[in-house]
Amino acid sequence: MTTDDLLTVSQFSVSYDVNPPVEAVRDVSITVRRGEILGLAGESGCGKTTLAYGIQRLLKPPAVITSGSAVFHDESGEDIDINTMDDVQLRAFRWEKASMVFQGAMNALNPIITIGAQLQDVFSTHRPAMSRREHRLEAGRLLDIVGVGSGRLRSYPHELSGGMRQRVMIAMALALKPQLMIMDEPTTALDVLVQREILDQISDLRKEFGFSVIFITHDLPLLLEISDRIAVMREGRIVEIDTARNLYENPRHDYTRRLLASFPSLTGERGGFVRRPSESALDAESGVTVQ
Amino acid sequence: MTTLEFRDVTKKYRVRGSGELIALDKVNFTLTSGRTIALVGQSGSGKSTIAKILTQLERVSSGQVLLDGTPIPTWGRPLRRYRQTVRMVFQDPFASLNPYHTIRHHIERPLRLDRVVPADQVEEEVFRLLNRVRLSPEQTIDRRPHELSGGQRQRVAIARALASRPALLIADEPVSMLDVSIRLEVLNLLAELQREANLGVLYITHDLATARHFSDEIMVLHHGKVVEHGPSDDVILHPTHPYTLALRDASPDPEKHFAASTTIPGATT
Numbered sequence: 390m391t392t393d394d395l396l397t398v399s400q401f402s403v404s405y406d407v408n409p410p411v412e413a414v415r416d417v418s419i420t421v422r423r424g425e426i427l428g429l430a431g432e433s434g435c436g437k438t439t440l441a442y443g444i445q446r447l448l449k450p451p452a453v454i455t456s457g458s459a460v461f462h463d464e465s466g467e468d469i470d471i472n473t474m475d476d477v478q479l480r481a482f483r484w485e486k487a488s489m490v491f492q493g494a495m496n497a498l499n500p501i502i503t504i505g506a507q508l509q510d511v512f513s514t515h516r517p518a519m520s521r522r523e524h525r526l527e528a529g530r531l532l533d534i535v536g537v538g539s540g541r542l543r544s545y546p547h548e549l550s551g552g553m554r555q556r557v558m559i560a561m562a563l564a565l566k567p568q569l570m571i572m573d574e575p576t577t578a579l580d581v582l583v584q585r586e587i588l589d590q591i592s593d594l595r596k597e598f599g600f601s602v603i604f605i606t607h608d609l610p611l612l613l614e615i616s617d618r619i620a621v622m623r624e625g626r627i628v629e630i631d632t633a634r635n636l637y638e639n640p641r642h643d644y645t646r647r648l649l650a651s652f653p654s655l656t657g658e659r660g661g662f663v664r665r666p667s668e669s670a671l672d673a674e675s676g677v678t679v680q
Numbered sequence: 681m682t683t684l685e686f687r688d689v690t691k692k693y694r695v696r697g698s699g700e701l702i703a704l705d706k707v708n709f710t711l712t713s714g715r716t717i718a719l720v721g722q723s724g725s726g727k728s729t730i731a732k733i734l735t736q737l738e739r740v741s742s743g744q745v746l747l748d749g750t751p752i753p754t755w756g757r758p759l760r761r762y763r764q765t766v767r768m769v770f771q772d773p774f775a776s777l778n779p780y781h782t783i784r785h786h787i788e789r790p791l792r793l794d795r796v797v798p799a800d801q802v803e804e805e806v807f808r809l810l811n812r813v814r815l816s817p818e819q820t821i822d823r824r825p826h827e828l829s830g831g832q833r834q835r836v837a838i839a840r841a842l843a844s845r846p847a848l849l850i851a852d853e854p855v856s857m858l859d860v861s862i863r864l865e866v867l868n869l870l871a872e873l874q875r876e877a878n879l880g881v882l883y884i885t886h887d888l889a890t891a892r893h894f895s896d897e898i899m900v901l902h903h904g905k906v907v908e909h910g911p912s913d914d915v916i917l918h919p920t921h922p923y924t925l926a927l928r929d930a931s932p933d934p935e936k937h938f939a940a941s942t943t944i945p946g947a948t949t
Contacts, residue, residue: 432859551723580722580886585930607860610889610932637934651860655889655933656917 394462395568395601396421396444396487401457402625403436403443406450413439413452415625421569426595426602428616428633430609430648436625437605438492441571444603445489446471446479461486464568485515487569488562490555493578497558498546504557505542508532511564531560535590552583559587563594571603576611588615610652613637621645682748682765682847682880684711684734689743691729691904703729705904706743713847716874716881718891718912720927721901727884729904731852734882735768764794767846771853773833777825783810783836784821790843809839813869831862835869842873848880856887867894888931892916900924 398421403414413436421427431437442448444459459471463486474482483489491497499507508528512519519527529539535556537549546554555575562570572591576584592615595602606612612619613633620630621644629642640646691704704726711717719727732738733745736752736759745752747766753759770776777786787806791797797805810817813835825833834854841849851870855863867890874881885891891898891912898915900908900923908921919925 432861581888581927581930582722608932609860610934613934614932614937634938637938647861651864653864653889653893654935655892655928655931657935 393422394420395423396459396461398440398444398459399457401440401443401459402455403439403448403452404455405452413625414443416457417622417625417627418457419620419627419630421601421603422617423568424595424599424601425617426592426604426615428612428619429603429605429622430607430612430619431622432607432648435622437622438573440622441489441573441603441605444471445483445487445571446474447489461569481515484511484562484567485565486567487571488565488567490558490562490570490572490575492573498554500546503543503545504532504549505529505544508542508557508561508564511561515565527564531564532557534563534594535560536586550583552579552587555579555583555587556590559591559594563598566598567600569601569603571605573605574607575604577606577608584611591615609648621648682713683746684766684848684880685744685746685749686710686730687744687746689733689745690741691726691733691738692741703904704733707901707904707906709899709906709909711848711880711882713880714874714878715897716871716883716895718883718885718895718898719901720885720888720891720898722886722927725901726904727901728852730901731768731850731882731884734766734850735763764844765846766848766850767841767844768850768852769834769837769841769854772857773830773837774825774857776837777833779825782822782824783828786836786840787843790840794844796844805843809843810836812842812873813839815839830858831866834858834866838866838870838873842877845877846879848882849874850882850884852884853886854883855890856885863890870894888916888928889933900927 399418401414401417402412405411405413417440429437429440439448439452443454448454454472461469461471463469469482469486471482498504505525505528508531509524512524512527516524525542529542532539532541537553537556537560541549549557559575576587579587588611591602604612604616613636616633618630618632619636620627621636621642622628623644629636629640629645636645637649640649686707686709689704689707690702693701693703695701707730709717719730721727729738733740736754739754747762753762784806787809788802791802791805792799806821807817810820815832815835820828820832820836825836828836854870855866858866870881871894873879883891883895895912897910898912899906900915900921902923908915908919908924915924916928919928
């Protein structure tokens with residue numbers, strides 16, 4: 390275990406204590422390296438969000454961490470065991486060391502408070518020594534970084550588009566320069582053009598600040614493009630973890646193969662489609678109007 | 681053979697304060713039996729407005745929508761007959777089925793309302809429709825939507841849309857809310873049913889990859905204007921409009937990505 394590792398999760402299990410109990414995360418061991426984007430892929434109900442919440446100790450009953458540990462290797466050299474922190478320590482840890490962009494983040498902003506005030510809130514809680522003026526400057530600077538612009542500090546969430554709200558959430562997660570950002574489906578609700586802009590921005594920011602990202606989504610083609618390594622989850626277990634390229638070129642697990650085959654290629658062959666071009670696409674030119 | 685034609689269709693919405701919003705600007709296209717047109721574009725481009733006009737939930741501001749050469753009816757019994765010809769499958773299979781009713785009810789209703797088959801054959805027809813969408817009639821007919829998975833629900837929605845034996849089907853993001861591993865299955869089923877019944881399909885989506893493989897033609901909509909329209913492979917592989925190019929380049933394409941880069945992506949250290 391060197392300083393290259395940022396987070397070591399070992400034999401982590403989470404159950405939902407209902408009747409009968411649901412084992413949502415089973416015996417997951419995974420390491421997040423410093424500065425890497427780790428993709429977590431899987432379908433709904435596979436436990437990817439539960440795992441992310443578990444790492445942040447955000448789970449609420451009936452969810453219980455039944456076994457395992459998550460150790461955060463701080464820049465200072467100190468090892469922080471996430472499971473043993475008390476409320477005060479947790480409060481200091483979250484957002485400061487590891488932040489999170491939640492699923493449907495664009496609806497996570499308070500509709501009746503300006504985004505500037507919501508950003509400043511982070512600083513007044515975690516940086517009480519700074520003056521209010523500095524808080525405001527810092528909040529403006531963050532909005533500039535994510536491309537929303539400090540001019541929008543006084544805007545309310547409903548005055549911004551979905552993509553802009555998503556950027557505000559990313560700005561907020563960046564505020565305290567955390568070493569780890571967990572992003573849970575951060576671009577799923579956005580259209581491809583906005584999604585691409587935000588992804589590019591995440592990579593640029595990562596280069597600039599050097600944080601690690603755990604990126605959770607079911608969109609495997611997207612993960613393949615942005616991640617350094619990808620873990621594929623199914624029924625609470627990680628079935629395969631490898632570099633993006635290896636996973637794409639030599640998937641070893643059947644499920645990974647099936648998942649890859651679920652996405653027809655944009656520019657390549659047709660894949661698993663019954664519909665062939667021979668049927669009707671070639672002959673009929675009728676009805677094609679080019680403007 | 682059924683032909684549906686959009687001729688210079690313009691739709692304007694009145695917006696309080698700023699005047700007018702042009703949702704569709706002189707849109708022209710023709711959908712015929714047996715063919716699939718994919719309608720792509722980012723949010724706000726006018727895709728749903730086209731679907732709404734097709735189902736007559738909205739009226740056109742100018743231009744014409746013609747079914748086999750005659751303007752589509754806007755009210756009364758003729759409108760009901762028209763809606764029998766053009767059916768819709770919605771995006772959200774959780775919201776488009778009524779939680780209080782059984783699957784039998786959902787499929788029986790159009791059969792009875794449109795008098796597709798004599799009353800004593802309705803049950804048989806429900807079985808036939810469920811079989812066609814590969815649901816086991818015995819196991820699903822008396823269930824309610826919450827007892828089915830998302831994919832099964834979408835199959836029920838498809839069976840319901842097919843009940844009135846339409847000539848044209850409008851599928852508005854029919855698989856985007858389903859789990860990735862069953863999306864292709866449902867699209868393949870749609871393609872197969874289309875071939876069997878010689879349906880014309882308008883496939884509304886933002887997913888260029890499935891649009892390309894599933895459709896004969898792709899129509900790209902941008903700010904209410906059709907900026908590009910042609911055979912699917914041409915539009916994706918050789919786009920001529922900068923907007924189509926931007927859409928294509930923004931879509932994840934691992935194949936191209938790995939072919940282009942010789943190093944592992946994002947390895948900055």
